[in-house]
Amino acid sequence: MTPFLRLENISKSFGAVRSLHEVSFDLGSNEILGLIGDNGAGKSTLIKILSGVFPPDSGAFSFDGKKVNSRYYSCAQARKFGIETVHQDRSLAEKQSLWRNVFAGRHITNSLGFIRIDLEKAETLKILYDIIELTADGLDPDLPVSVLSGGERQGLAIGRAMYFQSRLVILDEPTTALSLRETEKVLGFIQKIKDAGKSCIFISHNIAQVFAVADRFLIMDRGMVVADILKKDTSLIGLTDRLLSVCQKEIPHA
Amino acid sequence: MHKLSSFGKYTSQFAISLLLILMLIAFTLASPATFLGWSIYEAFLSTIPFFAIPALAMTLAIVCKEMDMCFPSTIALGGFVFAWLWTHTGSLGLSIVVGLLAGTAVGWLNGFIVVRVGVPSIIATIGTQFFWRGVVMLLCAGLALDLTGIRETALHHVFAGRLFGVVPAQALWAFGTAILMWLMFNRHVFGDAVRFTGDNSETALKMGIDVDRTRIAVFSLMGFLCALSGIMVCIEMGSWWPTQGEGYLLLVFASVFIGGTSAFGGQGSIYGTCIGATIIGIVEAGIISAGLSGFWTRTFYGVIIVTSVSFYNILAKRQK
Ligand SMILES: Nc1ncnc2c1ncn2[C@@H]1O[C@H](COP(=O)(O)OP(=O)(O)O)[C@@H](O)[C@H]1O
Numbered sequence A: 001m002t003p004f005l006r007l008e009n010i011s012k013s014f015g016a017v018r019s020l021h022e023v024s025f026d027l028g029s030n031e032i033l034g035l036i037g038d039n040g041a042g043k044s045t046l047i048k049i050l051s052g053v054f055p056p057d058s059g060a061f062s063f064d065g066k067k068v069n070s071r072y073y074s075c076a077q078a079r080k081f082g083i084e085t086v087h088q089d090r091s092l093a094e095k096q097s098l099w100r101n102v103f104a105g106r107h108i109t110n111s112l113g114f115i116r117i118d119l120e121k122a123e124t125l126k127i128l129y130d131i132i133e134l135t136a137d138g139l140d141p142d143l144p145v146s147v148l149s150g151g152e153r154q155g156l157a158i159g160r161a162m163y164f165q166s167r168l169v170i171l172d173e174p175t176t177a178l179s180l181r182e183t184e185k186v187l188g189f190i191q192k193i194k195d196a197g198k199s200c201i202f203i204s205h206n207i208a209q210v211f212a213v214a215d216r217f218l219i220m221d222r223g224m225v226v227a228d229i230l231k232k233d234t235s236l237i238g239l240t241d242r243l244l245s246v247c248q249k250e251i252p253h254a
Numbered sequence B: 001m002h003k004l005s006s007f008g009k010y011t012s013q014f015a016i017s018l019l020l021i022l023m024l025i026a027f028t029l030a031s032p033a034t035f036l037g038w039s040i041y042e043a044f045l046s047t048i049p050f051f052a053i054p055a056l057a058m059t060l061a062i063v064c065k066e067m068d069m070c071f072p073s074t075i076a077l078g079g080f081v082f083a084w085l086w087t088h089t090g091s092l093g094l095s096i097v098v099g100l101l102a103g104t105a106v107g108w109l110n111g112f113i114v115v116r117v118g119v120p121s122i123i124a125t126i127g128t129q130f131f132w133r134g135v136v137m138l139l140c141a142g143l144a145l146d147l148t149g150i151r152e153t154a155l156h157h158v159f160a161g162r163l164f165g166v167v168p169a170q171a172l173w174a175f176g177t178a179i180l181m182w183l184m185f186n187r188h189v190f191g192d193a194v195r196f197t198g199d200n201s202e203t204a205l206k207m208g209i210d211v212d213r214t215r216i217a218v219f220s221l222m223g224f225l226c227a228l229s230g231i232m233v234c235i236e237m238g239s240w241w242p243t244q245g246e247g248y249l250l251l252v253f254a255s256v257f258i259g260g261t262s263a264f265g266g267q268g269s270i271y272g273t274c275i276g277a278t279i280i281g282i283v284e285a286g287i288i289s290a291g292l293s294g295f296w297t298r299t300f301y302g303v304i305i306v307t308s309v310s311f312y313n314i315l316a317k318r319q320k
């Protein structure tokens, strides 16, 4: 069976910094993958390649067995494939209104390219109330993103991903800036992705969170995948030990 | 639960409209004979469009976080190509089309240098401003072109005639352009792409917006509208002259910034630019008819620009 996503020997360097070295793995079509590893392990670099921010230096990846031509791959292309990414930062344009942020790059338009604003505002309200369940007073799709709190912003970016029913949702440390309650909500979203038959790559520093929702874990270290573990083969303590042993190898003097 | 608020979405548009009204009242009190008659308004409507049209395009450029210092030369070049072709072929249609194309090409080239080569727009366009001014100077050998006969043609009436004998046609063109630009900026995906590109180009890219194409399009549009303005100036004046467009540098930037377009990109107002251009356009007439020396005009422009930009900055800070 062809996997939904396959990566083969993906490498990427920034000048002398080798961010990714020959990364390969498969992702199933209804799999929640937890991507863990220390700061600087290359997690964000990897998902930026998948979401079209920049191409890899070498290596290839394919969706449904179809190889991606990295010359024509872009964020717009990734979205067309159904890959929605909530980046660690800069997923929203702060001075722009909520509705513009929800639909940027894929507005509902007439044949001349004019935006159906009323429809988009109504849909934005639905996302705010029904999907991310914002409770603030005076919610108006015309408000700029800058009035939202960190958690609400993350919620909007995730709500957007949910709304567009992407096949693969990539979340890069979505819970870092969030309160406990907001974090619960994000974990709930990931469960919903699973229930809807879609896939997710979830990056977090918090192993307990990753363990709670993921089916499988990849541990990355200095640009390489050093462990690929199924949830059924491990426990929270087992996974934590594994990650710690990887981290400790980084400090030979200790 | 907290309360969300957007501080006065229309505050700045209201403030600038009020400023215009107050100025009109002040000028009328200072010289009622002038400001209660129609002829001064006809004069305004015939001169303001020539820099209001480039200012509309400049608004989009500034929102996109770009700067086009080349535009006075684009106006001159568009005007020159039009005037030269008309004197040599006598075909108005051909001259207009090729003039507009020439301006668009100059704008596109600016965009190419900025986006594909990567030269910061302010530097690139200062360079091309000198370059194209030099080119037209060489081509015309420093001499103006006489277009007297153009005032007899039908198209003269279309571009610079007087509707019902009183309303300058260029004002209608500027009005139409303003409406189109408003629709583009507020309702069209192109305006949306411009906003996101200027707000945060990295975010725009992540959202699948073609940032490079958007930036080049903004420069091309600038070139197109500058050429339109240059051609209309030629038709109105019945001549083309080598320094055409030079006086518009200050007027265009003043119009845009008085209008409340953010110098930091991502935000702007077409309505504001229209009112800003009107304010800038009536200041000089107001000052002179109030009996002050014309030397006051620049001082006044300076005060207005600094005051308005400070005002918007304070407004933006309070919003945070
Ligand atoms: N745009 C970039 N330019 C230069 N170096 C980068 C860039 N992006 C990432 N890196 C480097 O690549 C390495 C991996 O970074 P990153 O993928 O962000 O790690 P993680 O997300 O796992 O914390 C780091 O050493 C980082 O400094």
Ligand SMILES: [Mg+2]
Pocket (backbone or CB within 6 Å): A043, A044, A045, A088, A172
């Ligand atoms: Mg990261």
